[in-house]
Amino acid sequence: MSDKPGLLVVGELPDWDLEALAKRFTLHLYWQAADKAAMLEAGRDSIVAISTKGEIGADAALMDALPRTRIIACYGVGVDAIDLEAARARGIRVTNTPDVLTEEVADMAMMLMMAAARNLRLGEAWIRDGSWQAKGAMPLTTRVWGKRLGIVGLGRIGKAIGKRAAAFGMDIAYSGRSPQPGLPYTHYPTPAALAPHVDVFCVSAAGGAATRGLVDRAAIEALNPGAIFVNVSRGTVVDEAALLEALRDGRIGAAGLDVFLNEPAIDPEFLTFPNVVLQPHAASGTVETRKDMGRLMRENLEAQIDGRPLLTAIV
Ligand code: 8YV
CATH class of the missing domain: 3.40.50.720 (NAD(P)-binding Rossmann-like Domain)
Structure with a gap:
Protein backbone atom coordinates (compact mmCIF):
# COMPACT_ATOMS: atom_id res chain seq x y z
CA MET A 1 0.00 0.00 0.00
CA LEU A 101 -9.24 33.14 -14.60
CA THR A 102 -10.72 36.64 -14.28
CA GLU A 103 -9.40 38.08 -17.55
CA GLU A 104 -10.23 34.91 -19.50
CA VAL A 105 -13.87 34.92 -18.44
CA ALA A 106 -14.10 38.64 -19.23
CA ASP A 107 -12.74 37.91 -22.72
CA MET A 108 -15.46 35.29 -23.17
CA ALA A 109 -18.12 37.80 -22.12
CA MET A 110 -16.90 40.26 -24.76
CA MET A 111 -16.71 37.52 -27.37
CA LEU A 112 -20.30 36.43 -26.66
CA MET A 113 -21.48 40.04 -26.72
CA MET A 114 -19.86 40.65 -30.09
CA ALA A 115 -20.79 37.29 -31.58
CA ALA A 116 -24.43 37.71 -30.55
CA ALA A 117 -24.77 41.35 -31.66
CA ARG A 118 -22.85 40.97 -34.96
CA ASN A 119 -24.43 37.56 -35.66
CA LEU A 120 -21.16 35.70 -36.09
CA ARG A 121 -23.08 32.45 -36.62
CA LEU A 122 -25.05 33.82 -39.57
CA GLY A 123 -22.04 35.49 -41.21
CA GLU A 124 -20.05 32.27 -41.00
CA ALA A 125 -22.94 30.24 -42.41
CA TRP A 126 -23.54 32.87 -45.11
CA ILE A 127 -20.18 32.05 -46.64
CA ARG A 128 -20.23 28.31 -46.00
CA ASP A 129 -23.68 27.65 -47.49
CA GLY A 130 -23.09 29.75 -50.58
CA SER A 131 -25.55 32.49 -49.60
CA TRP A 132 -22.95 35.20 -50.20
CA GLN A 133 -22.67 34.26 -53.87
CA ALA A 134 -26.34 33.36 -54.30
CA LYS A 135 -28.00 36.19 -52.40
CA GLY A 136 -25.40 38.91 -51.91
CA ALA A 137 -24.68 40.71 -48.65
CA MET A 138 -25.78 39.17 -45.36
CA PRO A 139 -28.53 40.90 -43.32
CA LEU A 140 -27.36 43.83 -41.20
CA THR A 141 -26.54 43.30 -37.52
CA THR A 142 -26.31 45.43 -34.37
CA ARG A 143 -23.54 47.68 -33.06
CA VAL A 144 -21.81 47.01 -29.73
CA TRP A 145 -19.34 49.91 -29.35
CA GLY A 146 -20.85 52.96 -27.72
CA LYS A 147 -23.91 51.05 -26.49
CA ARG A 148 -25.13 50.89 -22.89
CA LEU A 149 -23.85 47.86 -20.96
CA GLY A 150 -25.40 46.56 -17.75
CA ILE A 151 -23.33 44.22 -15.58
CA VAL A 152 -25.06 42.03 -13.00
CA GLY A 153 -22.43 41.25 -10.38
CA LEU A 154 -19.57 43.73 -10.37
CA GLY A 155 -16.99 41.50 -8.71
CA ARG A 156 -13.55 40.65 -10.06
CA ILE A 157 -14.93 39.33 -13.36
CA GLY A 158 -17.57 42.04 -13.72
CA LYS A 159 -14.90 44.71 -13.26
CA ALA A 160 -12.68 43.07 -15.89
CA ILE A 161 -15.66 43.13 -18.28
CA GLY A 162 -16.20 46.81 -17.42
CA LYS A 163 -12.56 47.59 -18.21
CA ARG A 164 -12.91 46.01 -21.65
CA ALA A 165 -16.29 47.61 -22.32
CA ALA A 166 -14.90 51.05 -21.45
CA ALA A 167 -12.34 50.57 -24.23
CA PHE A 168 -15.31 49.89 -26.54
CA GLY A 169 -16.72 53.28 -25.56
CA MET A 170 -19.65 51.64 -23.78
CA ASP A 171 -21.68 53.45 -21.18
CA ILE A 172 -21.53 51.16 -18.15
CA ALA A 173 -24.04 50.52 -15.37
CA TYR A 174 -24.32 47.68 -12.89
CA SER A 175 -26.62 46.15 -10.31
CA GLY A 176 -25.59 45.12 -6.83
CA ARG A 177 -26.81 45.38 -3.25
CA SER A 178 -24.93 48.64 -2.71
CA PRO A 179 -22.98 51.12 -4.85
CA GLN A 180 -19.24 50.49 -5.08
CA PRO A 181 -17.21 53.61 -4.31
CA GLY A 182 -14.72 55.03 -6.77
CA LEU A 183 -16.25 53.67 -9.96
CA PRO A 184 -17.58 55.84 -12.80
CA TYR A 185 -20.46 53.42 -13.42
CA THR A 186 -24.14 53.98 -12.64
CA HIS A 187 -25.53 51.79 -9.87
CA TYR A 188 -28.98 50.18 -9.75
CA PRO A 189 -30.10 48.09 -6.78
CA THR A 190 -31.51 45.14 -8.75
CA PRO A 191 -31.21 43.52 -12.18
CA ALA A 192 -34.83 44.54 -12.86
CA ALA A 193 -33.98 48.19 -12.12
CA LEU A 194 -30.88 47.97 -14.34
CA ALA A 195 -32.49 46.22 -17.33
CA PRO A 196 -34.49 49.10 -18.90
CA HIS A 197 -31.38 51.32 -18.97
CA VAL A 198 -29.13 49.06 -21.08
CA ASP A 199 -28.74 47.62 -24.56
CA VAL A 200 -26.41 44.79 -23.53
CA PHE A 201 -27.13 42.90 -20.31
CA CYS A 202 -24.26 40.79 -18.99
CA VAL A 203 -24.52 38.41 -16.03
CA SER A 204 -21.27 37.80 -14.14
CA ALA A 205 -22.48 37.32 -10.55
CA ALA A 206 -21.17 34.43 -8.45
CA GLY A 207 -23.46 31.39 -8.25
CA GLY A 208 -24.90 29.81 -5.13
CA ALA A 209 -27.94 30.17 -2.92
CA ALA A 210 -27.54 33.95 -2.52
CA THR A 211 -27.90 34.60 -6.26
CA ARG A 212 -30.32 31.84 -7.27
CA GLY A 213 -32.87 33.43 -9.63
CA LEU A 214 -31.31 36.89 -9.13
CA VAL A 215 -31.99 37.69 -12.77
CA ASP A 216 -35.67 37.03 -12.37
CA ARG A 217 -38.66 37.22 -14.68
CA ALA A 218 -39.10 40.92 -13.80
CA ALA A 219 -35.55 41.65 -14.98
CA ILE A 220 -35.96 39.73 -18.21
CA GLU A 221 -39.31 41.36 -18.93
CA ALA A 222 -37.76 44.79 -18.24
CA LEU A 223 -35.10 44.34 -20.96
CA ASN A 224 -35.38 46.65 -23.95
CA PRO A 225 -36.69 45.09 -27.15
CA GLY A 226 -33.68 43.86 -29.12
CA ALA A 227 -31.38 43.76 -26.07
CA ILE A 228 -28.35 41.44 -26.12
CA PHE A 229 -28.28 39.00 -23.18
CA VAL A 230 -24.99 37.43 -22.02
CA ASN A 231 -24.36 34.97 -19.17
CA VAL A 232 -20.88 33.86 -18.06
CA SER A 233 -21.72 33.12 -14.41
CA ARG A 234 -24.02 30.20 -13.59
CA GLY A 235 -27.29 29.00 -15.08
CA THR A 236 -28.85 29.16 -11.63
CA VAL A 237 -28.49 32.96 -11.49
CA VAL A 238 -31.05 33.40 -14.28
CA ASP A 239 -34.74 32.44 -14.48
CA GLU A 240 -34.10 30.21 -17.48
CA ALA A 241 -37.78 29.62 -18.21
CA ALA A 242 -38.30 33.38 -18.48
CA LEU A 243 -35.21 33.72 -20.70
CA LEU A 244 -36.43 30.98 -23.03
CA GLU A 245 -39.84 32.61 -23.18
CA ALA A 246 -38.30 35.97 -24.10
CA LEU A 247 -36.25 34.32 -26.85
CA ARG A 248 -39.29 32.41 -28.11
CA ASP A 249 -41.33 35.61 -28.28
CA GLY A 250 -38.52 37.54 -29.98
CA ARG A 251 -38.37 40.05 -27.12
CA ILE A 252 -34.57 39.73 -26.88
CA GLY A 253 -32.40 40.58 -29.87
CA ALA A 254 -29.79 37.91 -29.30
CA ALA A 255 -28.06 35.99 -26.54
CA GLY A 256 -24.57 34.66 -25.83
CA LEU A 257 -24.58 31.91 -23.21
CA ASP A 258 -21.70 30.00 -21.64
CA VAL A 259 -23.66 28.57 -18.68
CA PHE A 260 -26.99 26.81 -18.25
CA LEU A 261 -29.11 24.81 -15.85
CA ASN A 262 -28.43 21.05 -15.93
CA GLU A 263 -25.10 21.20 -17.75
CA PRO A 264 -24.22 19.43 -19.97
CA ALA A 265 -27.80 18.24 -20.64
CA ILE A 266 -29.05 21.77 -21.30
CA ASP A 267 -32.60 22.60 -22.33
CA PRO A 268 -32.67 21.63 -26.04
CA GLU A 269 -34.81 24.63 -26.88
CA PHE A 270 -31.65 26.76 -26.70
CA LEU A 271 -30.47 24.93 -29.84
CA THR A 272 -33.47 26.10 -31.83
CA PHE A 273 -32.77 29.85 -31.79
CA PRO A 274 -30.68 31.21 -34.68
CA ASN A 275 -29.87 34.34 -32.65
CA VAL A 276 -28.29 32.49 -29.71
CA VAL A 277 -24.55 31.78 -29.52
CA LEU A 278 -23.74 28.84 -27.25
CA GLN A 279 -20.54 27.85 -25.47
CA PRO A 280 -20.09 24.70 -23.34
CA HIS A 281 -19.08 26.38 -20.04
CA ALA A 282 -15.73 27.21 -21.60
CA ALA A 283 -15.02 30.75 -20.38
CA SER A 284 -11.89 29.75 -18.45
CA GLY A 285 -10.99 27.10 -21.01
CA THR A 286 -7.67 28.18 -22.48
CA VAL A 287 -4.48 26.17 -22.00
C1 8YV B 1 -14.87 25.77 -14.19
C2 8YV B 1 -15.93 27.75 -13.43
O1 8YV B 1 -14.30 25.63 -12.96
O2 8YV B 1 -14.26 28.83 -12.18
C3 8YV B 1 -15.44 28.49 -12.25
O3 8YV B 1 -16.24 28.75 -11.35
O4 8YV B 1 -17.09 27.56 -13.58
C4 8YV B 1 -15.00 27.23 -14.46
O5 8YV B 1 -13.78 27.87 -14.49
C5 8YV B 1 -14.09 25.09 -15.22
O6 8YV B 1 -14.99 24.67 -16.17
C6 8YV B 1 -13.33 23.90 -14.70
O7 8YV B 1 -14.18 23.03 -14.09
Whole structure:
Protein backbone atom coordinates (compact mmCIF):
# COMPACT_ATOMS: atom_id res chain seq x y z
CA MET A 1 0.00 0.00 0.00
CA SER A 2 1.25 3.44 -0.99
CA ASP A 3 2.26 5.88 1.75
CA LYS A 4 1.09 8.81 -0.37
CA PRO A 5 -2.12 10.46 0.86
CA GLY A 6 -5.23 9.66 -1.14
CA LEU A 7 -6.96 12.23 -3.37
CA LEU A 8 -10.44 11.79 -4.80
CA VAL A 9 -10.54 13.55 -8.17
CA VAL A 10 -14.24 14.24 -8.61
CA GLY A 11 -14.22 15.76 -12.10
CA GLU A 12 -12.01 15.39 -15.14
CA LEU A 13 -8.66 17.23 -15.01
CA PRO A 14 -6.02 17.75 -17.70
CA ASP A 15 -3.20 15.19 -17.84
CA TRP A 16 -0.62 17.79 -16.78
CA ASP A 17 -2.45 18.20 -13.46
CA LEU A 18 -3.03 14.49 -12.97
CA GLU A 19 0.66 13.79 -13.63
CA ALA A 20 1.77 16.45 -11.16
CA LEU A 21 -0.77 15.36 -8.54
CA ALA A 22 0.27 11.70 -8.87
CA LYS A 23 3.73 12.62 -7.55
CA ARG A 24 2.21 13.64 -4.20
CA PHE A 25 -1.06 11.70 -3.98
CA THR A 26 -2.55 8.33 -4.73
CA LEU A 27 -5.26 9.36 -7.18
CA HIS A 28 -8.79 7.96 -7.26
CA LEU A 29 -10.43 9.13 -10.49
CA TYR A 30 -14.04 9.35 -9.41
CA TRP A 31 -15.51 10.52 -12.72
CA GLN A 32 -14.08 7.44 -14.42
CA ALA A 33 -15.18 4.92 -11.79
CA ALA A 34 -17.87 2.52 -12.97
CA ASP A 35 -18.70 1.67 -9.36
CA LYS A 36 -18.48 4.96 -7.46
CA ALA A 37 -19.68 3.47 -4.16
CA ALA A 38 -16.90 0.87 -4.30
CA MET A 39 -14.30 3.60 -4.91
CA LEU A 40 -15.53 5.55 -1.88
CA GLU A 41 -15.57 2.40 0.26
CA ALA A 42 -12.02 1.49 -0.79
CA GLY A 43 -10.81 5.04 -0.15
CA ARG A 44 -12.61 5.52 3.15
CA ASP A 45 -9.50 5.39 5.33
CA SER A 46 -6.93 6.74 2.88
CA ILE A 47 -8.51 9.65 1.01
CA VAL A 48 -7.72 12.93 2.81
CA ALA A 49 -8.23 15.38 -0.05
CA ILE A 50 -10.88 15.97 -2.70
CA SER A 51 -10.56 17.96 -5.88
CA THR A 52 -13.74 19.32 -7.47
CA LYS A 53 -14.58 21.58 -10.39
CA GLY A 54 -16.42 24.86 -10.43
CA GLU A 55 -19.55 23.16 -11.69
CA ILE A 56 -19.14 19.69 -10.14
CA GLY A 57 -18.83 19.81 -6.39
CA ALA A 58 -19.03 17.90 -3.14
CA ASP A 59 -22.02 17.40 -0.87
CA ALA A 60 -22.29 16.32 2.76
CA ALA A 61 -22.81 12.66 1.75
CA LEU A 62 -19.50 12.61 -0.12
CA MET A 63 -17.74 14.19 2.86
CA ASP A 64 -19.28 11.60 5.19
CA ALA A 65 -18.24 8.77 2.89
CA LEU A 66 -14.62 9.96 3.25
CA PRO A 67 -14.38 10.94 6.95
CA ARG A 68 -10.62 11.61 6.86
CA THR A 69 -11.03 14.42 4.30
CA ARG A 70 -9.08 17.54 5.34
CA ILE A 71 -9.42 19.68 2.22
CA ILE A 72 -11.62 20.18 -0.82
CA ALA A 73 -9.69 22.06 -3.51
CA CYS A 74 -11.91 23.47 -6.23
CA TYR A 75 -10.57 23.77 -9.78
CA GLY A 76 -12.54 26.95 -10.41
CA VAL A 77 -13.44 30.20 -8.70
CA GLY A 78 -17.12 29.35 -8.11
CA VAL A 79 -17.65 27.12 -5.07
CA ASP A 80 -21.44 27.00 -5.35
CA ALA A 81 -21.37 23.26 -6.03
CA ILE A 82 -19.62 22.57 -2.71
CA ASP A 83 -21.65 22.40 0.50
CA LEU A 84 -19.56 24.96 2.42
CA GLU A 85 -21.58 24.64 5.63
CA ALA A 86 -21.10 20.87 5.63
CA ALA A 87 -17.37 21.37 5.08
CA ARG A 88 -17.16 23.93 7.89
CA ALA A 89 -19.06 21.66 10.27
CA ARG A 90 -16.61 18.83 9.56
CA GLY A 91 -13.46 20.97 9.86
CA ILE A 92 -12.71 20.53 6.14
CA ARG A 93 -10.87 23.40 4.43
CA VAL A 94 -12.10 24.60 1.02
CA THR A 95 -10.00 26.46 -1.57
CA ASN A 96 -10.75 27.87 -5.04
CA THR A 97 -8.87 29.51 -7.93
CA PRO A 98 -9.68 33.25 -7.92
CA ASP A 99 -7.91 35.90 -10.05
CA VAL A 100 -6.12 33.52 -12.43
CA LEU A 101 -9.24 33.14 -14.60
CA THR A 102 -10.72 36.64 -14.28
CA GLU A 103 -9.40 38.08 -17.55
CA GLU A 104 -10.23 34.91 -19.50
CA VAL A 105 -13.87 34.92 -18.44
CA ALA A 106 -14.10 38.64 -19.23
CA ASP A 107 -12.74 37.91 -22.72
CA MET A 108 -15.46 35.29 -23.17
CA ALA A 109 -18.12 37.80 -22.12
CA MET A 110 -16.90 40.26 -24.76
CA MET A 111 -16.71 37.52 -27.37
CA LEU A 112 -20.30 36.43 -26.66
CA MET A 113 -21.48 40.04 -26.72
CA MET A 114 -19.86 40.65 -30.09
CA ALA A 115 -20.79 37.29 -31.58
CA ALA A 116 -24.43 37.71 -30.55
CA ALA A 117 -24.77 41.35 -31.66
CA ARG A 118 -22.85 40.97 -34.96
CA ASN A 119 -24.43 37.56 -35.66
CA LEU A 120 -21.16 35.70 -36.09
CA ARG A 121 -23.08 32.45 -36.62
CA LEU A 122 -25.05 33.82 -39.57
CA GLY A 123 -22.04 35.49 -41.21
CA GLU A 124 -20.05 32.27 -41.00
CA ALA A 125 -22.94 30.24 -42.41
CA TRP A 126 -23.54 32.87 -45.11
CA ILE A 127 -20.18 32.05 -46.64
CA ARG A 128 -20.23 28.31 -46.00
CA ASP A 129 -23.68 27.65 -47.49
CA GLY A 130 -23.09 29.75 -50.58
CA SER A 131 -25.55 32.49 -49.60
CA TRP A 132 -22.95 35.20 -50.20
CA GLN A 133 -22.67 34.26 -53.87
CA ALA A 134 -26.34 33.36 -54.30
CA LYS A 135 -28.00 36.19 -52.40
CA GLY A 136 -25.40 38.91 -51.91
CA ALA A 137 -24.68 40.71 -48.65
CA MET A 138 -25.78 39.17 -45.36
CA PRO A 139 -28.53 40.90 -43.32
CA LEU A 140 -27.36 43.83 -41.20
CA THR A 141 -26.54 43.30 -37.52
CA THR A 142 -26.31 45.43 -34.37
CA ARG A 143 -23.54 47.68 -33.06
CA VAL A 144 -21.81 47.01 -29.73
CA TRP A 145 -19.34 49.91 -29.35
CA GLY A 146 -20.85 52.96 -27.72
CA LYS A 147 -23.91 51.05 -26.49
CA ARG A 148 -25.13 50.89 -22.89
CA LEU A 149 -23.85 47.86 -20.96
CA GLY A 150 -25.40 46.56 -17.75
CA ILE A 151 -23.33 44.22 -15.58
CA VAL A 152 -25.06 42.03 -13.00
CA GLY A 153 -22.43 41.25 -10.38
CA LEU A 154 -19.57 43.73 -10.37
CA GLY A 155 -16.99 41.50 -8.71
CA ARG A 156 -13.55 40.65 -10.06
CA ILE A 157 -14.93 39.33 -13.36
CA GLY A 158 -17.57 42.04 -13.72
CA LYS A 159 -14.90 44.71 -13.26
CA ALA A 160 -12.68 43.07 -15.89
CA ILE A 161 -15.66 43.13 -18.28
CA GLY A 162 -16.20 46.81 -17.42
CA LYS A 163 -12.56 47.59 -18.21
CA ARG A 164 -12.91 46.01 -21.65
CA ALA A 165 -16.29 47.61 -22.32
CA ALA A 166 -14.90 51.05 -21.45
CA ALA A 167 -12.34 50.57 -24.23
CA PHE A 168 -15.31 49.89 -26.54
CA GLY A 169 -16.72 53.28 -25.56
CA MET A 170 -19.65 51.64 -23.78
CA ASP A 171 -21.68 53.45 -21.18
CA ILE A 172 -21.53 51.16 -18.15
CA ALA A 173 -24.04 50.52 -15.37
CA TYR A 174 -24.32 47.68 -12.89
CA SER A 175 -26.62 46.15 -10.31
CA GLY A 176 -25.59 45.12 -6.83
CA ARG A 177 -26.81 45.38 -3.25
CA SER A 178 -24.93 48.64 -2.71
CA PRO A 179 -22.98 51.12 -4.85
CA GLN A 180 -19.24 50.49 -5.08
CA PRO A 181 -17.21 53.61 -4.31
CA GLY A 182 -14.72 55.03 -6.77
CA LEU A 183 -16.25 53.67 -9.96
CA PRO A 184 -17.58 55.84 -12.80
CA TYR A 185 -20.46 53.42 -13.42
CA THR A 186 -24.14 53.98 -12.64
CA HIS A 187 -25.53 51.79 -9.87
CA TYR A 188 -28.98 50.18 -9.75
CA PRO A 189 -30.10 48.09 -6.78
CA THR A 190 -31.51 45.14 -8.75
CA PRO A 191 -31.21 43.52 -12.18
CA ALA A 192 -34.83 44.54 -12.86
CA ALA A 193 -33.98 48.19 -12.12
CA LEU A 194 -30.88 47.97 -14.34
CA ALA A 195 -32.49 46.22 -17.33
CA PRO A 196 -34.49 49.10 -18.90
CA HIS A 197 -31.38 51.32 -18.97
CA VAL A 198 -29.13 49.06 -21.08
CA ASP A 199 -28.74 47.62 -24.56
CA VAL A 200 -26.41 44.79 -23.53
CA PHE A 201 -27.13 42.90 -20.31
CA CYS A 202 -24.26 40.79 -18.99
CA VAL A 203 -24.52 38.41 -16.03
CA SER A 204 -21.27 37.80 -14.14
CA ALA A 205 -22.48 37.32 -10.55
CA ALA A 206 -21.17 34.43 -8.45
CA GLY A 207 -23.46 31.39 -8.25
CA GLY A 208 -24.90 29.81 -5.13
CA ALA A 209 -27.94 30.17 -2.92
CA ALA A 210 -27.54 33.95 -2.52
CA THR A 211 -27.90 34.60 -6.26
CA ARG A 212 -30.32 31.84 -7.27
CA GLY A 213 -32.87 33.43 -9.63
CA LEU A 214 -31.31 36.89 -9.13
CA VAL A 215 -31.99 37.69 -12.77
CA ASP A 216 -35.67 37.03 -12.37
CA ARG A 217 -38.66 37.22 -14.68
CA ALA A 218 -39.10 40.92 -13.80
CA ALA A 219 -35.55 41.65 -14.98
CA ILE A 220 -35.96 39.73 -18.21
CA GLU A 221 -39.31 41.36 -18.93
CA ALA A 222 -37.76 44.79 -18.24
CA LEU A 223 -35.10 44.34 -20.96
CA ASN A 224 -35.38 46.65 -23.95
CA PRO A 225 -36.69 45.09 -27.15
CA GLY A 226 -33.68 43.86 -29.12
CA ALA A 227 -31.38 43.76 -26.07
CA ILE A 228 -28.35 41.44 -26.12
CA PHE A 229 -28.28 39.00 -23.18
CA VAL A 230 -24.99 37.43 -22.02
CA ASN A 231 -24.36 34.97 -19.17
CA VAL A 232 -20.88 33.86 -18.06
CA SER A 233 -21.72 33.12 -14.41
CA ARG A 234 -24.02 30.20 -13.59
CA GLY A 235 -27.29 29.00 -15.08
CA THR A 236 -28.85 29.16 -11.63
CA VAL A 237 -28.49 32.96 -11.49
CA VAL A 238 -31.05 33.40 -14.28
CA ASP A 239 -34.74 32.44 -14.48
CA GLU A 240 -34.10 30.21 -17.48
CA ALA A 241 -37.78 29.62 -18.21
CA ALA A 242 -38.30 33.38 -18.48
CA LEU A 243 -35.21 33.72 -20.70
CA LEU A 244 -36.43 30.98 -23.03
CA GLU A 245 -39.84 32.61 -23.18
CA ALA A 246 -38.30 35.97 -24.10
CA LEU A 247 -36.25 34.32 -26.85
CA ARG A 248 -39.29 32.41 -28.11
CA ASP A 249 -41.33 35.61 -28.28
CA GLY A 250 -38.52 37.54 -29.98
CA ARG A 251 -38.37 40.05 -27.12
CA ILE A 252 -34.57 39.73 -26.88
CA GLY A 253 -32.40 40.58 -29.87
CA ALA A 254 -29.79 37.91 -29.30
CA ALA A 255 -28.06 35.99 -26.54
CA GLY A 256 -24.57 34.66 -25.83
CA LEU A 257 -24.58 31.91 -23.21
CA ASP A 258 -21.70 30.00 -21.64
CA VAL A 259 -23.66 28.57 -18.68
CA PHE A 260 -26.99 26.81 -18.25
CA LEU A 261 -29.11 24.81 -15.85
CA ASN A 262 -28.43 21.05 -15.93
CA GLU A 263 -25.10 21.20 -17.75
CA PRO A 264 -24.22 19.43 -19.97
CA ALA A 265 -27.80 18.24 -20.64
CA ILE A 266 -29.05 21.77 -21.30
CA ASP A 267 -32.60 22.60 -22.33
CA PRO A 268 -32.67 21.63 -26.04
CA GLU A 269 -34.81 24.63 -26.88
CA PHE A 270 -31.65 26.76 -26.70
CA LEU A 271 -30.47 24.93 -29.84
CA THR A 272 -33.47 26.10 -31.83
CA PHE A 273 -32.77 29.85 -31.79
CA PRO A 274 -30.68 31.21 -34.68
CA ASN A 275 -29.87 34.34 -32.65
CA VAL A 276 -28.29 32.49 -29.71
CA VAL A 277 -24.55 31.78 -29.52
CA LEU A 278 -23.74 28.84 -27.25
CA GLN A 279 -20.54 27.85 -25.47
CA PRO A 280 -20.09 24.70 -23.34
CA HIS A 281 -19.08 26.38 -20.04
CA ALA A 282 -15.73 27.21 -21.60
CA ALA A 283 -15.02 30.75 -20.38
CA SER A 284 -11.89 29.75 -18.45
CA GLY A 285 -10.99 27.10 -21.01
CA THR A 286 -7.67 28.18 -22.48
CA VAL A 287 -4.48 26.17 -22.00
CA GLU A 288 -2.81 29.11 -20.28
CA THR A 289 -5.58 29.76 -17.75
CA ARG A 290 -6.32 26.11 -17.07
CA LYS A 291 -2.59 25.61 -16.33
CA ASP A 292 -2.71 28.53 -13.88
CA MET A 293 -5.89 27.19 -12.28
CA GLY A 294 -4.41 23.69 -11.97
CA ARG A 295 -1.21 25.02 -10.43
CA LEU A 296 -3.12 27.06 -7.84
CA MET A 297 -5.38 24.10 -6.99
CA ARG A 298 -2.35 21.81 -6.57
CA GLU A 299 -0.47 24.37 -4.48
CA ASN A 300 -3.43 24.51 -2.11
CA LEU A 301 -3.59 20.72 -1.85
CA GLU A 302 0.14 20.45 -1.22
CA ALA A 303 0.11 23.28 1.33
CA GLN A 304 -2.58 21.48 3.30
CA ILE A 305 -0.71 18.16 3.25
CA ASP A 306 2.57 19.89 4.22
CA GLY A 307 0.91 21.89 7.01
CA ARG A 308 1.61 25.24 5.34
CA PRO A 309 -0.94 28.11 5.09
CA LEU A 310 -3.42 27.72 2.24
CA LEU A 311 -3.06 30.18 -0.63
CA THR A 312 -6.72 30.86 -1.47
CA ALA A 313 -8.96 29.48 1.25
CA ILE A 314 -12.73 29.99 1.28
CA VAL A 315 -13.31 27.88 4.40
C1 8YV B 1 -14.87 25.77 -14.19
C2 8YV B 1 -15.93 27.75 -13.43
O1 8YV B 1 -14.30 25.63 -12.96
O2 8YV B 1 -14.26 28.83 -12.18
C3 8YV B 1 -15.44 28.49 -12.25
O3 8YV B 1 -16.24 28.75 -11.35
O4 8YV B 1 -17.09 27.56 -13.58
C4 8YV B 1 -15.00 27.23 -14.46
O5 8YV B 1 -13.78 27.87 -14.49
C5 8YV B 1 -14.09 25.09 -15.22
O6 8YV B 1 -14.99 24.67 -16.17
C6 8YV B 1 -13.33 23.90 -14.70
O7 8YV B 1 -14.18 23.03 -14.09
